[in-house]
Amino acid sequence: MSGSNLEIVATHKGRRESLPVVAILQEAWQNRLWFIFSFLSLLFIAHLILRYTTPQYLISASLLIRDDSRGTDFGDAALLEGLGLSPIKSSVDNEVEILKSRALLEEVIDDLQLHVQYFATGHLKTTEIYDKSPFRLRLLQPEYSLTPATYQIELSGINSYTLSTQNQSFTGTFKDSLLLPQGLAILTRTRFEPSHDDKYSIVVRDKDEILKNFANALSVSASNRMASIVNINITDILPVKGEAILKQLIINYSQASVNDKNRIADSTLAYITENLNEVTAELSAIEKNIEQYRSRNHLTDIAENGRLLLHNSDQYAKEANQQSIRLEIIESLEKYLTENPEHAVPSSLFQQENSFTDLAKKYNEIQLLRKKILATVSESHPSMRPLDSQIVTLKADLRAGIIAQKNELKVSIIALNRFTERFHRQINQIPGKERMLVNYWRQQQVKQELYVYLLKKRVETAISRSSTIANARVIDLPKADKIPVRPNKQLVLMMSGLIGLALPIAIQHLRALFNNKISSKAEIVNSCNVPILAEISHQNDFIAEIFHSNKRSIVAEQFRIFRTNILFIAVAQKCQTILITSGMGGEGKSFIALNLSASLALSGKKVLLIEFDLRKPTLAGTLNLKKSGFTDYLISNQNIEDFLQVSGSDYSFHILTSGQEPPNPAEILCFAKVAEMIHAFKKMYDYIIFDTPPIGLVTDSQLLSSYADISFYVIRQQFTFKDQLEDVAEIFKENRLPKLHLILNGTRQLPDYRYSYGYIEKPPNALMKQIRKLKLNSKTS
Missing domain, CATH: 1.10.287 (Helix Hairpins)
Structure with a gap:
C-alpha cells in the first residue's frame, strides 16, 4: 500500500510540475469571486477618476527654423550677401534651447499675466476660467517673487467691489488703482457678465511656480534630424489658454530674434557712423594740408x-x-x-x-x-x-x-x-x-x-x-486637440481592469511568498518522500463529527477512508499499535487520535486510546473524564482496568488518560511496567493508539516508537512550518519512527468540491436504524 501511495504521489508531483499554468488557473478559479469583486471595484474607481478628474488637452504648433547646416533659406541670405553682409548663422538645436529658455518663458508669463488666475466655484467643483472671466486684474509693477494670495470677489455696487482674503479685505472701484500686498493693481470688467450661481476668485501665484509648471508642460523638439521643423507642444486644462500661450511664445521668440538682429545692426551702424566721422575729420585735415602745401610751394601741376x-x-x-x-x-x-x-x-x-x-x-x-x-x-x-x-x-x-x-x-x-x-x-x-x-x-x-x-x-x-526677418517661420498655428490627452479613458479603463485582475494574483503571490507555513499537499510531496495516508478537512468542532454513526459530512467520510487505508495496511503488515505524533503542539494529534479511535470502534473493533502526552494532557478535560490514568497506574498497585474509561459514545472505545503530571515524563516512559502494560493491552484490544507529545519538542515519541507497529505524523495546513518537512524527511530517512506515514489535517476544500460525490447529510431512516441495531448486537455478542 505504501508503494502504491508513493507512485500516486510521484505521479501527482510530476503533474504539478509539468502543468503550472493549470494550477494557477485552478487557484484563480477557486478565488473567482475575489477576481470579480476586484475587477468591478477597480472599474468603479476608474469611472470616478474619469468623472472628477479635470481633462488636459494637447496644444501643438510647428515652426520652420533657419538652419544653415541643413540648407534652410528664408530668402534674406542672398540679399545680405549681395550687399556684402554675412547673414547671422543659426541651427535647429540652438533655436530649440532658445524656445525653452527661462527668459523667453518669463516674458510670456508677464505678457499674458499668467501669474494671475481666475476661478469660478459652482455647486460641485471649482473651474478655472481664462478668456471668459468677468473680471481682469492687472498688476502694474509685478515683481518676480510675488506673495501668493487668493482673493474672493464680491460686488458691492454697480461700479465697486471688495477683494477679501482670510485675513483682510480691500474695497475699490473698477478701473481705479488699488494697493494690494503684491503691488499696485487695477481691476476691470470684461464683456462677460458674472453668474449669480457662481462665486469668483482671483489667485495670484508666484512666478517661479508658474514658470516651473509652464516648463514641465512645454515640450519643444525637432521632428527629425533631416528636417529643420520644430514641434512645440503644451498640455493645459484650458485649450484657449494653451493656444494663447503658444501664440505669445512664438511672437516673443520671433521678436527676440528680430531684436537680436536689429541690435547687431544698430551696433554696426553706430560703429560705422563713429568711424565715419573720424575718417571725415582726418580726410579734411589731409586735404587742407595738401592745399597749404601747394599754396606754399606754388604748385598747381x-x-x-x-x-x-x-x-x-x-x-x-x-x-x-x-x-x-x-x-x-x-x-x-x-x-x-x-x-x-x-x-x-x-x-x-x-x-x-x-x-x-x-x-x-x-x-x-x-x-x-x-x-x-x-x-x-x-x-x-x-x-x-x-x-x-x-x-x-x-x-x-x-x-x-x-x-x-x-x-x-x-x-x-x-x-x-x-x-x-x-x-x-x-x-x-x-x-x-x-x-x-x-x-x-x-x-x-x-x-x-x-x-x-x-x-x-x-x-x-x-x-x-x-529688411530684418526672424529665424523662424510658422508652419502650423497653435491648435488644441478636441480629445483630451489626460486622462486617457481607454487606457484608464484598460489599466484598471488589468490591475483589478492582477491585484488578487499579486496578493496571493505575496501571501505565498511570505508564507512560511504549509498551504497545500503539493508542498509536502515536493519536500519529502513520506507517503500521505489521509487528508482531514478543517473542523471547528473537536469531536462532534465522528461520535455519531449517521454522520455523512466530509470529515466523517475522510476518517472512514483513513480507517479503510489502515485496514488495507493491516492485511500486509501488523498495525495493532499506532503512534500518532507531530512536530509541535496544536496540529491536531488528539483530534486525529480520538476520531480515528471512534472510527475503528464503529467498524466493530476493540480500540484503546492511551494519552501519552504527559506534559499537556487534554483528553480528560475535553471528554469530561476522570483525570486519573497512566501515571496513577504506574505509582499504584491497582489493576490497569481500574483506570480505563469509556469514551461515552454509542460505539464506545476505551481511553487511558495521562493522569497526574509527573516531574520526569521521559524517565517514566522507560519503566518496565510500561512495557508490561502495553503487552497486556495487545492481548485485550485489536488496536492500541498512542497519543504522544510532539516529536520535534520532546523525546517521548521516540521512546514509545519501540512499542508501535506504525507511526502517523500529523501536519496541519496553514499551521505547520515548511521547515519542519526537513525534520520529517530526516526522521523517515533515519527510520526513527516505524513505518512512518503523514496525516494532513485542517485542509480546506475547493468551493464546489463534494467529497462524497453528492452525498449529503440526511436524517437516519428505518434502514439505518436496523443496521445500527445489528451492529450493537454483534458487538455485544
Missing part, C-alpha cells in the same frame, strides 16, 4: 611745373651758349685786331650790333682807302697822316666797343648762368616736393577709400536692418 622749369632752363642755357659764342667771337676779333692792325675787321660777325658794324665798316673802308693810297704814295706821305690818325681813332673805338661788348656779354652770361642754376635747383627740388605731395595724396586716397567704404556699409546696414 607739378608735372607741368617741371616741364616749364626744364624749358626755361634750356632756354637760358641756349642763350648763355649764344652769349658765350659771341664772347668768344669778340675775343677773337679783339685778338685779330691786335695781331693784324692793318687788316680789315670781319664785320659780319657782329650783325646783331648795328653801331659796332657801322664802326667796323668805316674802319674797313679807311683801311681799304689807305691801301689804295699806299699803292700810289708812300707811308710818309702827308696825305697818309689823316688816314692813319683816323684809323688809330677808329681802332681805339673798335677796341672800346669790343671791351664794352665783351663786358656786357660776360654780365649776360653770368646772369644766364645764375638763372640756369636757379632753375636747376628748382628742378632738383621737384622730386622731393613730388614725394611730399605723393605722401599727402596717399594719405588722402587711403582716408578717402575708407570714407567711401564706411559710407557704403552704413547704407547697406541700414538697408539690411529695414
